[in-house]
Amino acid sequence: MTDTGYDVVIVGLGPTGLTLANLLGRRGTSVLVLEREPEFYGMARAVYTDDEGLRIFQTAGAADELAADMNADSVVQWVRGDGRILAQFQRTDRPLGWPIVNFLYQPYLENTLERALDRYPHVTVLRGREVLGFEQDAEGVTVEHARCHGTGYGKNPPDTDRKTAESVRARFLVGCDGGRSVVRAALGIDMSGTSFPERWLVVDLKARDGANPFAHLPYFDFVCDPALPIVSCPQPGGHHRFEFMLTDSQTTEEMESPDTVRRHISRFVDPDRVEVVRKLVYTFNAVIADRWRDGRVLIAGDAAHMTPQFIGQGMNSGVRDADNLAWRLTAILEHGADQRILDTYETERRPHAKAMIDLSVLNKELVSLANPALAQVRDLALMTATRVPGLGGWIRAAKMKPSPRCRRGAYLGMPRRRMRGIEGTLAPQPPVRTVDGRRLRLDDALGLGFSLLGIGIDPRTALAGDDLATTRALGIRFVTVHAAGGRPQGRPVDAAADIADIEDHTGALASWLAKAGARNGSLILLRPDRFVFGVVPRGRSAELIAELRRQLAIPDTEPGAALPYPTATTVEAR
Numbered sequence: 001m002t003d004t005g006y007d008v009v010i011v012g013l014g015p016t017g018l019t020l021a022n023l024l025g026r027r028g029t030s031v032l033v034l035e036r037e038p039e040f041y042g043m044a045r046a047v048y049t050d051d052e053g054l055r056i057f058q059t060a061g062a063a064d065e066l067a068a069d070m071n072a073d074s075v076v077q078w079v080r081g082d083g084r085i086l087a088q089f090q091r092t093d094r095p096l097g098w099p100i101v102n103f104l105y106q107p108y109l110e111n112t113l114e115r116a117l118d119r120y121p122h123v124t125v126l127r128g129r130e131v132l133g134f135e136q137d138a139e140g141v142t143v144e145h146a147r148c149h150g151t152g153y154g155k156n157p158p159d160t161d162r163k164t165a166e167s168v169r170a171r172f173l174v175g176c177d178g179g180r181s182v183v184r185a186a187l188g189i190d191m192s193g194t195s196f197p198e199r200w201l202v203v204d205l206k207a208r209d210g211a212n213p214f215a216h217l218p219y220f221d222f223v224c225d226p227a228l229p230i231v232s233c234p235q236p237g238g239h240h241r242f243e244f245m246l247t248d249s250q251t252t253e254e255m256e257s258p259d260t261v262r263r264h265i266s267r268f269v270d271p272d273r274v275e276v277v278r279k280l281v282y283t284f285n286a287v288i289a290d291r292w293r294d295g296r297v298l299i300a301g302d303a304a305h306m307t308p309q310f311i312g313q314g315m316n317s318g319v320r321d322a323d324n325l326a327w328r329l330t331a332i333l334e335h336g337a338d339q340r341i342l343d344t345y346e347t348e349r350r351p352h353a354k355a356m357i358d359l360s361v362l363n364k365e366l367v368s369l370a371n372p373a374l375a376q377v378r379d380l381a382l383m384t385a386t387r388v389p390g391l392g393g394w395i396r397a398a399k400m401k402p403s404p405r406c407r408r409g410a411y412l413g414m415p416r417r418r419m420r421g422i423e424g425t426l427a428p429q430p431p432v433r434t435v436d437g438r439r440l441r442l443d444d445a446l447g448l449g450f451s452l453l454g455i456g457i458d459p460r461t462a463l464a465g466d467d468l469a470t471t472r473a474l475g476i477r478f479v480t481v482h483a484a485g486g487r488p489q490g491r492p493v494d495a496a497a498d499i500a501d502i503e504d505h506t507g508a509l510a511s512w513l514a515k516a517g518a519r520n521g522s523l524i525l526l527r528p529d530r531f532v533f534g535v536v537p538r539g540r541s542a543e544l545i546a547e548l549r550r551q552l553a554i555p556d557t558e559p560g561a562a563l564p565y566p567t568a569t570t571v572e573a574r
Helices: 015-026 051-059 063-067 106-119 182-187 258-265 314-335 339-367 372-385 391-396 442-446 465-473 508-515 538-552
Strands: 002-011 031-035 076-079 085-089 123-127 129-136 141-148 160-175 191-207 220-223 230-235 239-245 274-289 297-299 431-434 439-441 451-455 477-483 499-504 523-526 532-536
Touching: 002 015, 002 314, 015 031, 015 051, 015 106, 015 123, 015 314, 031 129, 051 063, 051 314, 051 442, 063 106, 085 372, 085 391, 106 123, 129 160, 129 182, 160 182, 160 314, 182 297, 191 258, 191 339, 220 339, 239 258, 258 274, 274 339, 314 339, 372 391, 431 442, 439 442, 442 477, 442 499, 465 538, 499 508, 523 538, 532 538
Parallel strands: 002 031, 002 160, 031 123, 076 220, 160 297, 451 477, 477 499
Antiparallel strands: 076 085, 129 141, 141 160, 191 239, 191 274, 220 230, 230 239, 431 439, 431 499, 451 523, 523 532
């Protein structure tokens, strides 16, 4: 049989698939999510998200609930085996509106994101459905799927009943189905990079009822002990994770035995006061797919790149993929943008994902040094570096983390100016003040689509008739940004529904704009993922809108007309 058509079929219900489904669902896109495992995994894998991740969850409408279950603003530190601190990273500022360091318990996060999908009648989730194959044509993708009794999350081959096969038609297919991606394999896409031979034992613990066994382990520790490198990670809800590096002579069976686990964790906690939720020996990969798109089929998350766990960015890279993809798909489906805007999905995301992988590998090499002499050199270098003016602050603020800044010429937006250019970079999210005195995060005033900010002006007044029609047809949100104390007084103002009127009462937005050379009267166009499309003075607004129209390749519209919304097509089964 053939099911009713959808705009997007997502394969995989992990963090990337859940994020993408929420972002699309909130924008009104019809979505089918296929997950081959019939039951929720219920075990933690990812342990961390940053302010970029939480900002994306904010766009998905779930950040406040998710943040309530996170351990925020923790210190991250590199320590010696005796506990002496080598270096610390701690930031409590909020440049993107959220804490920079957030430790989480993944089952809480996934349950919250899955519950959030219940808000959208146009989003359907089917568990226990394995993708058997797919075919694409000029109009869409036909996906065949069948009932699956699961794989035990990778422990066994898929147990699939092909007699239950069904086909579904979609405009696009996105594989968010992890490192063993069926979608990527069907496309014949290889992964390039390194698979590391080092094995680590991960032990997830939970405090027993009435016990508080982790109070003396408040921070995230990289234990740089050449005799036994260890990672100690605090988690919310009475959970804690340890990871221990194995030697070549230790077997998996030996390390996963209850006696070995007990001996290792007893170095830090009373084993009688904790429950061992999971113990598993694993290796890790630092690989990236050779390509991320084939026509109407795309891959994201671990299907596109796998990041070692040493900086906690594997899940977050997938969440960034979802954010980058969601608004592009919406622009195509809802506003008639050309599919070529998907070309810059990979050119924007690949360099950033690769940089995260490289930093993770570097930290892995730093932490896991087993040679005592080299470890002493490392310890001395770290302690010395943190005392060097400038360099010490750079380390404590973790400035080595790749910034959300696209490479020149490789992003959707106007060319970045040589001096002080912010095009293709992520805008900050300071708090702003509404006309009735309410405090908001900036993004909550911008809406879910493109937004055009006028600095001290109503941006509509800077647009000619045709350009104003274009921006309205695209659903662009107009925003007037007033300086602190700079709102108009003593005369009525237009309070139209398509404009937001905000006050930069902290001056944080003005500071960022001043560094970028934006002045009173300037226009700033932000993409739906809050990356800067372009910045122009008032007199060049036509150039800005013309470039937006060119890059989106949207059809011509009459003033006041709405752009077409392409509908999904139903086709007969193959």
